[in-house]
Structure formats: C-alpha cells, structure tokens
Amino acid sequence: SQTIHQWPATLVQPVGSPLSLECTVEGTSNPNLYWYRQAAGRGLQLLFYSVGIGQISSEVPQNLSASRPQDRQFILSSKKLLLSDSGFYLCACGEVNSPLHFGNGTRLTVT
C-alpha cells in the first residue's frame, strides 16, 4: 500500500523567506501527485497536481510553485512567503477513480 512522507511536520517562517516542502511516496510507481492547502477550520483547496516527472498543473494563481524532479518526489516552493501562505499543506497520491491517499501534512505559519 502507498505511504506518503511529508516534512517538516511544522514550520515557522518569516515573511519574505523562501519555502521548500517535500513529499515522497512509497509503494507505488508513476502516481498522480497533488498538493492541497487547508486553512484553519476549512476544507481542502487543490493547489497543484502532477501526472508525471516534470509535469505540473496549477489550479489557482498564487505565490507558490511545485516541481516533480523524480517519479515519487513532489516539492512545493516559494521564493518569498506571504502572510496569506500560512496553512496546513497536504500532499496526496492516487489514480483516477481511486481514493487519494494523504500524508500527515505540514503546518506552515508565516510570521
């Protein structure tokens, strides 16, 4: 079965600093990968998805970017963080018409 690793679990960063969140997946090959963000007390918003190495689709305009340098690695980045980038970031993996499996997320606080 798939296992999704995300790190760090929590992160506090000042406004204007860069960001790099990493997600790696085990137990599957060539998965679809996703980055979601969840604001406190809210649902999940899809940010990016990837169907293969180097293939990234963005769902919403934002201050973030994503990259997929390897089949089972998905990275979320920012050059300069904004206060509004605070939230709970979740990586997920899955195939069409199958449930997505989620990691345990990274809680990002931008101060």
Place this chain on the structure above:
Amino acid sequence: GESVGLHLPTLSVQEGDNSIINCAYSNSASDYFIWYKQESGKGPQFIIDIRSNMDKRQGQRVTVLLNKTVKHLSLQIAATQPGDSAVYFCAESFSGGYNKLIFGAGTRLAVHP
C-alpha cells in the same frame, strides 16, 4: 496540531446512536465521490467511496448514499463511537479530470459518552 473544524458545522450525537452527515456536491458531471475523516493534526483518511452508477454502498459500520437527482451525498455511521469524533469531508471528481478531488466544507462530528 492543526485546528481542524473551528468554523465548521457540528453534529453532536450520543455514543451508540447512528450519525448522518450530509453533503451537497456542485458538479453534475462528477462521477466519483469519497468520504474522508480528518482528525486534528492529521491528513484526511479514506472512509468509503461510491461511483455514480450506484446509489448506495456499505462498509463496516458506514453507508454512503448518493442522490444524483438533487446532487446529494450522505454518510451514515452506525453505533457511533467516541473514536468517530473528527471532521468529515465529502469530495467529488470526474473521470476526465485526473482525479482532482473537490472537497466540501466539512462537518465536525462530536460524540458524547
């Protein structure tokens, strides 16, 4: 951990009662639906799914009902236990959409002894 459910509607039930959580979905083209459970500080956990060619599916203590006419989905939990306390999300997607799940706002389930 993450404060999930601060502003969400809450369903309060007594331990042992049945719970029904409702969800209205938005896209009439959606053909795949999932219920997730999220505990504070954790990622969503898959509970049960249903495809649009079905109107009911049962799992262990859970049942999902789908009404495509009114675009409504419900999750029934039998004999609710304290461990069921969490935030529950429905999600929808369609086959041609790379499994991009669109999540509902969520409902917090509080189980009282």
